[in-house]
Amino acid sequence: MKKPIIAILAAVIVIALIFTVMYFNKPSEMENISVTAEDLEEYRNNIGNSMDIKKSILLIFNTQEECQNFINEHGDAGDPLSAGVGIAPQMEDGYYNVVGNTIFETVFDNLQDGEYAKEPIEFGGAFCYFKRLENYSVVNNDEDLTEFIRQEKNMERGGEINEENN
Numbered sequence: 001m002k003k004p005i006i007a008i009l010a011a012v013i014v015i016a017l018i019f020t021v022m023y024f025n026k027p028s029e030m031e032n033i034s035v036t037a038e039d040l041e042e043y044r045n046n047i048g049n050s051m052d053i054k055k056s057i058l059l060i061f062n063t064q065e066e067c068q069n070f071i072n073e074h075g076d077a078g079d080p081l082s083a084g085v086g087i088a089p090q091m092e093d094g095y096y097n098v099v100g101n102t103i104f105e106t107v108f109d110n111l112q113d114g115e116y117a118k119e120p121i122e123f124g125g126a127f128c129y130f131k132r133l134e135n136y137s138v139v140n141n142d143e144d145l146t147e148f149i150r151q152e153k154n155m156e157r158g159g160e161i162n163e164e165n166n
Helices: 002-025 037-047 064-074 102-109 142-165
Strands: 053-061 121-123 126-136
Touching: 037 142, 053 064, 053 102, 064 126, 102 121, 102 126
Parallel strands: none
Antiparallel strands: 053 126, 121 126
8 A cells, every 4th residue: 555655756857857858958938038139229229328437435434634634545446345434325236336426426537547636526515535447338239238138028028928817
């Protein structure tokens, strides 16, 4: 009596494993979405530089004197954050994106990569150290732009599926 139950249980486990392997080894739907050269060009034309990431380091100080002292002592440091002074806005991936902030974006646009402002920048009653890291543009990176287009197409496809089901 126990042998048939064990055999049936073993068969169920094997079938479950087969389906699990088949499920996890199938290519994702995102990989199956094609992106043509025309798609890339159309997105480049439409996006322009609106999706740029202007990577910077920003440190906030209470007084102009504190900020200027920091600039004099650590302004040209490779990693000014390691000095452990000032207040750093919450930064994802170790940088601050200044896109949309007219004050900092203007400063960013007037500096070269790796360059820092030699004078404190007044902002909201505080004084800031500012260093430009780099300008990253998804438009200039085919791999990232392709992934972005795939995500857009997948969302559109999902919307169509949801409309059909309702």
